[in-house]
Amino acid sequence: MQNNWTSKFLLATLAFTVSASAVEKKKIDFVVGVDGDFKAAMNAAKSAGASESSHYVIFFPDGEYNIGSLTGDSNQMTTFTASNTSLVGQSADKTVLYNKSINEGISVTATLKVSANGVYMQDITLYNKANYGNENNCGSACRHDALMTVGDKLVYKNVKLLSTQDTYYTKLNGGKGRSYWEGGQIEGTVDFICGDGDVFFEGTNLVMRRSGGYITASQNNTEWGYVFNNATITVTNNSFNGTFYLGRSWGTARTVFLNTRMIAQPTAEGWQKNMNSAPKVFGEYNSKDGNGNPVNTSKRRTYFDGSKDGSTATLKTVWDANDAAKYTLQNVLKGSDNWDPTKLTAQVSAPKISQEGAEITWADDNNARAWVIFVNGKYKANVITPSFSLEGVAVGSKIKVRAANSMGGLGAYSNEVTTIDANATYYKVTLGEAIGGMVSTNLSGDKVMEGKTATFTATPNSGWKFAGWSGKSAAGIDASKPQASITAAGDIELAPSFAGDGSGKFQAEEGAIENGINESSNAGFAGAGYVNFNAGTSSVQVPVYADAEGEYKLTLTYANGSKSTRSLSIKGEAGETQEVAFEATESWTTYVTKDVSITLPQGASTITFATIGGNDGPNLDQLELTAVKVTQPEPPDSTTAIGGLASGLADPHLEYSPATRVQVFSATGKLVRENVGRATSMAGLPRGIYILRVHDGSRNTQKTIRVK
Numbered sequence: 001m002q003n004n005w006t007s008k009f010l011l012a013t014l015a016f017t018v019s020a021s022a023v024e025k026k027k028i029d030f031v032v033g034v035d036g037d038f039k040a041a042m043n044a045a046k047s048a049g050a051s052e053s054s055h056y057v058i059f060f061p062d063g064e065y066n067i068g069s070l071t072g073d074s075n076q077m078t079t080f081t082a083s084n085t086s087l088v089g090q091s092a093d094k095t096v097l098y099n100k101s102i103n104e105g106i107s108v109t110a111t112l113k114v115s116a117n118g119v120y121m122q123d124i125t126l127y128n129k130a131n132y133g134n135e136n137n138c139g140s141a142c143r144h145d146a147l148m149t150v151g152d153k154l155v156y157k158n159v160k161l162l163s164t165q166d167t168y169y170t171k172l173n174g175g176k177g178r179s180y181w182e183g184g185q186i187e188g189t190v191d192f193i194c195g196d197g198d199v200f201f202e203g204t205n206l207v208m209r210r211s212g213g214y215i216t217a218s219q220n221n222t223e224w225g226y227v228f229n230n231a232t233i234t235v236t237n238n239s240f241n242g243t244f245y246l247g248r249s250w251g252t253a254r255t256v257f258l259n260t261r262m263i264a265q266p267t268a269e270g271w272q273k274n275m276n277s278a279p280k281v282f283g284e285y286n287s288k289d290g291n292g293n294p295v296n297t298s299k300r301r302t303y304f305d306g307s308k309d310g311s312t313a314t315l316k317t318v319w320d321a322n323d324a325a326k327y328t329l330q331n332v333l334k335g336s337d338n339w340d341p342t343k344l345t346a347q348v349s350a351p352k353i354s355q356e357g358a359e360i361t362w363a364d365d366n367n368a369r370a371w372v373i374f375v376n377g378k379y380k381a382n383v384i385t386p387s388f389s390l391e392g393v394a395v396g397s398k399i400k401v402r403a404a405n406s407m408g409g410l411g412a413y414s415n416e417v418t419t420i421d422a423n424a425t426y427y428k429v430t431l432g433e434a435i436g437g438m439v440s441t442n443l444s445g446d447k448v449m450e451g452k453t454a455t456f457t458a459t460p461n462s463g464w465k466f467a468g469w470s471g472k473s474a475a476g477i478d479a480s481k482p483q484a485s486i487t488a489a490g491d492i493e494l495a496p497s498f499a500g501d502g503s504g505k506f507q508a509e510e511g512a513i514e515n516g517i518n519e520s521s522n523a524g525f526a527g528a529g530y531v532n533f534n535a536g537t538s539s540v541q542v543p544v545y546a547d548a549e550g551e552y553k554l555t556l557t558y559a560n561g562s563k564s565t566r567s568l569s570i571k572g573e574a575g576e577t578q579e580v581a582f583e584a585t586e587s588w589t590t591y592v593t594k595d596v597s598i599t600l601p602q603g604a605s606t607i608t609f610a611t612i613g614g615n616d617g618p619n620l621d622q623l624e625l626t627a628v629k630v631t632q633p634e635p636p637d638s639t640t641a642i643g644g645l646a647s648g649l650a651d652p653h654l655e656y657s658p659a660t661r662v663q664v665f666s667a668t669g670k671l672v673r674e675n676v677g678r679a680t681s682m683a684g685l686p687r688g689i690y691i692l693r694v695h696d697g698s699r700n701t702q703k704t705i706r707v708k
Contacts, residue, residue: 022366022367023367023406024369024406025368025369025370025384026054026369026370026384027370027382027383027384028057028059028088028370028372028382028404029048029056029057029058030044030045030057030058031059031061031379032059032060032061033060033061033063034061037070038058038060038065038067038070038071039070042080044056045082045085048085050082050083050084050085051084052084053406055084055118055120055406055407056082056084056085056086057085057088057369057404057407057408058085058086058087059088059089059379059382059408060087060089060090060095060124061090061095061378062094062095062378062379063096064096064098065095065096065098066098066099067098067099067111068098068099068100068101069099074102075101075103075105075108075109076101076102076109077099077101077108077109077110077111077113077148078110078111078113079113079115080112080114080115080116080119081116082119083119083151084117084119085116085118085119085120086119086120086121086407086409087119087121087122087124088120088121088123088124088407088408088409088410089122089124089125090123090374090379090410091123092123092124092125092158092160095123095124095125096124097111097124097125097127098111098126098128098129099111099128100128100129100130101128101130101145102130104130104141104143104144105143106145106166106169106194107148107169109128109130109143109145109166110128110145110146110147110148110169111126111128111145111147112126112146112147113145113147113150114147114150114151114154115149115173117153117173118151118153118154119151119155120154120155120157120344120407120408120409121154121155121156121157121159122156122157122158122159122408122409122410123158123159123409124159125159125160125161126146126147126160126162127146127162127163128167130142130144130163130164131144131163131164132163135164135189135209135210136210138164142165142190143165143166144163144165145167145169146161146167146168147161147168147169148169148170148171149170149171149177150171150172150173151173152173152174152176152177152178153179153339153341154178154179154180155179155341155344155345155407156179156180156181156182157184157345157409158182158183158184159181159184160184160185160186161184161186161187161188162187163187163188163192164188164189164190164209165188165190165191165192166188166190166191166192167186167188167192168188168193168195169194169195170195170196170199171195171196171197172196172197172221172222176222176335177196177197177198177222178197178199178335179199179200180329180341180345181199181200181201181202182202182203182204183202183204184204184205185204185205185207186204186205186207187207187209187236188207188208188213189208189213190213190214190217191213191214191216191217191248191250192213192215193206193215193216193217193226194216194217194218194250195218195219195250196218196219196220196221196222197225198220198222198223198224198225198227198332198333199225199226200227200329201226201227201229201231202229202230202329203229203230203231204231205231205232206228206231206232206233206234207234207235207236208233208234208236208240208244208264209235209236209240210240211239211240211243212243212244213240213244213245214246214247214248215233215245215266216248216253216255217247217249217253217275218247218253218254219251219252219276220254220280223254224254224331224332225253225280225281226254226255226256227256227327228255228256228257228258228260229258229259230258230261231257232260232261233260233262233263233264233265233266234264235264238264240264242264242265242267243267244264244267245267245269245271245272246270246271247272248271248275249274249276249277249278249279249282249306250276251275251276252277252279252280253279253280253281254279254280254281255279255281255282255283256281256282256283256284256285256327257284257285258284258286258324258327259286259287259288261288261289262287262288262289262295263290268296268300269299269300269301270282270284270297270299270300270301270317271300271301273301273303273305274304275308276306276307276308276309277306277308277309278304278305278306278311278313279304279313279315280313281315282301282304282317283317283318283319283323283324283327284297284317284318285319285320285321285323285324286324300318302314302315302317344407345405345407345409346367346405347405347409347410347411347412348367348368348404348405348411349365349403349411349412350401350402350403350411350412350413350415351363351365351371351401351403352414352415353400353417355390355417355419355422357449357450357452358390358391358422358424358426358449359388359390359424359449360373360387360388360399360401360417360419361386361388362386362387362414364385364442365386365403367403367405367406368403368404369404369405369406369407369408370382370383370384370403370404370408371383371388371401371404372403372404372410373388373399373401374399374400374401374402374413375398375399376397376398377400380393382404390419390422395419395420396418396419397418398417398418399417400414400415400416400417401413401414402414424449424450425449425450426447426449426450427447427448427449427450427488427489427490427491427492428446428447428491428492429447429448429454430446430471430492430494431494431495432471432493432494432495433495434495434496435498435543436498436499436500436545436604437458437459437460437464437466437496437498438458438459439456439457439459439496440456440457440459441454441455448488448492450488450489451487452487453485453486453487453488454485454486454488455483455485456483456484456485456486456496457482457483458482458484458496458498459482460482460498461498461507461510461543462505462507462510462527463500463501463503463505463506463544464498464499464501464506464545465498465499465500465501466482466498467498467499468496468497469484469495469497470495470496470497471493471494471495472493473493473494474494482496499545499603499604500545500546500547504624504625504626505526505624505625506542506543506544506545506623506624506625507526507527507528507529507542507622507623508530508531508542508622508623509527509529509530509531509621510527510542510543511540511541511542511543514538514540515536515537515538515539516531516533516534516539517531517534518530518532519531519532522559522588522589524589524590525557525591525619525622526557527621527622530558530559530619530620530621531609531619531621532619533616533617533618533620534611534616535611535616536611536614537610537611537614538611539608539609539610539611540609540620541607541608542607542608542609542623543605543606544600544604544605544606544607544623544625545605546602546603546605546625546630547602547627548602548627548631549574549600549630550599550600550627550628550629550630551597551598551599551627551628551630552597552598552599552600552625552626552627552628552630553596553597553625553626553628554570554595554596554597554598554624554625555593555594555595555625556580556582556593556596556620556622557591557592557593557620557621557624558585558591558592558593558618558620559585559588559589559590559591559621560582560585560588560618561584561585561586561587561588561590562616562618563584564584565581565583565584566581566582566616566617567580567581567582567617568582568609568612568618569608569609569610569611569612570596570598570608571607571608572598572599572600572605572606572608573600573601573605573606574599574600574605575599575600578596580594582594582617582618588619591621600625603691604691607623664691691705692705
């Protein structure tokens, strides 16, 4: 009897939770060299079941990774197939993934072939060593890709590609092939950006490594093609200046250069006359030299023909502002789903860190998925709370921290802290449990350093209000306020209590859900969502508060767009289980009400809703209680009721009949005292809030008392 009631009473666990945040806190999923090698990382990513909104993040600390030998095929090409995965390095210059392909060929040589959608890459170099640095001696065919892609919605921030011919080869996947580059650098010799799709390059450096080459060779069968905005063009040897081309037409080419800084300039014609077929779009707008002066574009080519198919085209290749205006990032990449990759590349601000005793701490940031800690420049750990224990870190070590965005990409380094000796004392923190709300805290675990201020904030559920703090640490705080700050001088024990706010309205989604979903996709609900039951055994225990014991009208708001009646079993703690049918509604966004009768005890209790016979249920939204026939509670002896609580009980002494059973529970639901057939005294109990339950054989009563 006791354990059954207690288990139902303890619904809301006051665990160590952080405040609701814009980005879900989640650690880096796989650190190469710590959790295994890149082969293990690829296997883990393939089985992770990541989503577009929750990427699987693989992090590479600085170093050179020979993936050609580890994960490559017989020609050292590695194929990556895990969609919605992030590949993030510590730094673009020092995090290098490389191979050395043996046989040349555009489709068989890539350092990394990405055959997936939604891949995010940041601060990494992909390096094909086959002919890089030996460009003038590799003959007419030096096709060795660094990156080949067959995918849509691909993002590259501060990524470097190093190779010779066909360095970056893009292909479509199901007719789509959108990619976004932000910063980064691509080096090569001939057609070193080639292929299909709509690719927007923002601020990317383009490096020509050989005389007579071509930056692009496109065969764009999409609307926009390759669009370079604010790019910079340089050469590895100044003798190459003026000898290369912006591009040529592999087939129906579409290539545009906007606002380009040409430290090295192409030939006067700009574009190569013929390749396979005439281009569809070749355009250039607002090109400047390295000093910011306009480039002379008066001799740019306008007539093109295809050497293979005989097609011809006369194009306007030098554009004005009106021509360039429509080539925005939004237009080029939005597609039918309004994709905006700049939301993914936005970086989280660098934290300001400091040492507090044996911890490095910093302010929380709602935009951070996690933080990565570096000790003496090397990866050490990643955390989801704004602190890092210095246990095992030598005194005098240099600590820096970087915040990860939703994709796992790391922002700027924090300030540097040199660790000092700190013989800190730590105390245990125990948070009690309560029904009707939860507690958030600024702590990152269940310990607090001596002298550090621990802050606890009690947040009631809908239909509830904060009713006070209890526990041995409550003596030094204002128990009437929902936020408590305690400076650690010993172990902390604290528990909140909650009571009904008088509205009688409670939200189903705030209950304890088993094999169901807290969902919010079907508009029209109250609160923050509703419970979507699953077929099979599915249930939710919803905490409610009744001012008095007795019979209540329970008004349930629900939606059932299934076109057939669905049923749930409903049980309150003081009544029998009943089966209730929920008729079909017009749609899943049509919410209606249904009234049932239920018997409830006074105070906090739960109502359990469960599916029947393995069948699915309706979407349950809101509960509302209206008293029908209740027994008004007796006022506590020798007390004055204040805000629903009894105060003034220094040592209440209560007499009951010989058959009466009296139980005293803490505010956390723990049984602390039990007597049968004799006087019950509160003497010796710590000050705080308690729940008194009396069982006299004919009825049960419950009231809340405060021991001062």
